[in-house]
Amino acid sequence: MSSSESSPESSSPTLAVTGAGELLQLLRDETPRTRAELAKLTGLARSTVGARVDALLATGLLAPSGEAASTGGRPPVQFAFNPQARVVVGADLGATHGRVALTDLGGKPIGEVAEDVDISAGPDLVLDWLTSRTQRLLDDAGRDASQLIGIGIGLPGPVEHSTGRPMRPPIMPGWDRYDVPAHIRRHFDVPVLVDNDVNIMALGEHATAHPGVEHLLFVKVATGIGAGIINGGVLHRGAVGAAGDLGHVATPHAADVLCTCGNRGCLEAVASGSAISKQLKEIGLDAATSTDIVELARGGNGPAADAIRRAGRTIGEVLATCVSLLNPSVIVIGGSLGLAEGNLIAGVREVVYGRSLPLATGALQIVPAATGEQAGVIGAATMVIQHALTADRVDLAVARRSASSASAS
Structure with missing residues (x-):
């Protein structure tokens, strides 16, 4: 019988598995199984x-995981995916912060470091900081760079994901x-993947808090505003990686307000953390x-509190359009301003549920982020x-090992 033929004894549906890589996909749920299973x-x-x-x-990607119950004779050995086989580094670089985490292949953090980092200091200083913290995390965990x-x-x-290059940020x-x-x-001869911070936060939130959700919109409200789109269970980046640039959608309540992008009337110019800070400063509040x-x-x-609620309503006006276009089942509000969930999300819900059609909002959840400050590093990993x-x-790794x-x- 060839490797692609079905066993005549099997009465249950079989999965389309050919190579070792596809077999590993089946085992990544970490459920131990025997060779017979x-x-x-x-x-x-x-x-x-x-x-x-x-x-x-x-x-090392697979490891023995105990024995199954014996039906007579020696108990068969079970095998399961081994997330400890390798390690991954996830880094979240913000405007004024840097967070780096070392995780296993299941995304579970092994070690983490967070410090104040000024992104405007330029790529050399910031990326050298990142590589030094990566080496420290490896050393602390007793892991080799290999x-x-x-x-x-x-x-x-904005990032061109295919090349990892920022584009006019x-x-x-x-x-x-x-x-x-x-x-x-x-410093490290490994694949390096780069994306904008909101996309990786969407990945982190989806993987951690909503793994079964097919259609999710993650909205980061902080110094700026952006969105990460999970469509059909997969991150949607768009034609050139610009999908989700929510902060520069025009809002009718800011026609004359100048945005950092050079346009006027952008959502970010009136509802972001930096915009609220300016509004509060005008009335003598230092924030x-x-x-x-x-x-x-x-x-x-x-x-x-009123300023945050107003920002939530303004963001909700834009999100109501997104709900009509994308029909997500979950909208997650994250970012540092998202921590004011009682005010911000209340404003968002007020407008989205009021303006969108009942068919789109009947089962729509608008919820705060569950991953908090770790969303970015978990998503990057x-x-x-x-x-x-x-x-x-995985097949390529198996072939290289076999050749070696x-x-x-």
Whole structure:
């Protein structure tokens, strides 16, 4: 029987599995299974399954996981995906902060560091900070750089994902078209994936809090405003990676307000943390950052709470259009200003539920982010994991290991 034929003894539907990489996809749920169970699930001959399992064991991506109950004779060995086999680095670089996490292949954090970092200091200083913190995390975890499978980075501006280069980012002087992956690979010879910070936060929130949701919209409200779109369970970046640029959608309540992008009337110009900070400063309140604004509101400051609620309503007007166009089942509100959920989300809900059609909002949830400050690093790591553990790339890793073993012998 060839490896692609179905076992005649199997009466249950089988999965389309051919190579070791596809077998690993089946096992990534970390449920232990025996060779016999895998043969039944895939329809492959037991000898073929055995060869695939052995190849994955050699890479470390699969590991023995106890024994199944015996039906007579020696209990069969179970195998499961081994998330400890390699490590991943996820980095979230904001306008004024940097957070780097070392995770396993399941996205579980092993170590993390967060510090104040000024993105306007330029790519050399910021990326050198990132590589030094990556090395520290590896050292602290007792991991060698050879165990690092990739590095994911989120940046606070537009990014051409295919090249990892920022594209005319308004708050990142000196970064335009800078080759971020090449800089990192001077220190770590691994794949380096770069995306804008909102996209990676959407990935992190989806993977952690809403893994079964097919259509999700993640909205970050902080110094700026942006959105990450999960469509059909997959991050939607658009033709050139510009999808989700919510902050520069025109809003009717800001026709004369100048935005940092050079246009007038952008949502970000009236409803972002920086916009609210200006509004509060005009009435004598000192709130330089989104965190300051949230603390004022939590402390019972009426003008701050009102400003956040108004921002929520304005954001809701734009999101009502997004609901009509994209029909998400979940809208997640995150970012530093999103921490003022009682005021911001109330404003968003008020307008979205009032303006969108009942068919689109009947089951729509508008909820605060569950991952908090870790959304970015979890999402950046998830981006790398999704890239590195595709069936084709696992098959390539298996083939390279096999070739290396053959040449060594």
